[in-house]
Amino acid sequence: MKKIVLIDMDGVLAELGEGPFSENKNKKGFFLNNKPIEGAIKAFKELSAKYDCYIVSTPVWSNPHCWMEKRLWVEKHLGLEAYKRLILTHNKDLVKGDYIIDDTKNYGVDKFEGEHIMFGNQYFKNWDNVLEYLK
Numbered sequence: 001m002k003k004i005v006l007i008d009m010d011g012v013l014a015e016l017g018e019g020p021f022s023e024n025k026n027k028k029g030f031f032l033n034n035k036p037i038e039g040a041i042k043a044f045k046e047l048s049a050k051y052d053c054y055i056v057s058t059p060v061w062s063n064p065h066c067w068m069e070k071r072l073w074v075e076k077h078l079g080l081e082a083y084k085r086l087i088l089t090h091n092k093d094l095v096k097g098d099y100i101i102d103d104t105k106n107y108g109v110d111k112f113e114g115e116h117i118m119f120g121n122q123y124f125k126n127w128d129n130v131l132e133y134l135k
């Protein structure tokens with residue numbers, strides 16, 4: 001059986017756009033139009049060959065467009081590899097997995113059952129570092 005890898009969206013697969021997040025987060029179109037992080041799309045496809053990958057993201061509760069736009073972003077940038085692999089939750093620790101790649105400990109990442117790969121820290125500065133570790 002393949003090991004399960006959970007991958008965060010904001011700050012890991014998708015850039016967080018320009019300007020203050022506290023203002024942007026409620027704008028329609030903000031989440032759909034965020035650019036992919038460098039190397040993220042290729043990394044997702046490579047990891048999907050070896051692992052059972054899911055995208056686990058916490059949407060903005062006050063912006064219902066965010067929920068739809070994350071779903072559309074996944075189709076636009078990740079296509080078939082990510083088909084039905086998007087999990088939106090405020091409790092990431094309830095999702096089963098061996099690894100979670102996330103840039104914060106928020107929303108249950110600190111209580112996650114598997115190993116937390118802290119994206120952006122000194123060991124995992126970018127997707128090349130993460131791929132090297134997981135391949």
Ligand SMILES: [Mg+2]
Nearest residue numbers: 008010011103
């Ligand atoms: Mg994040």
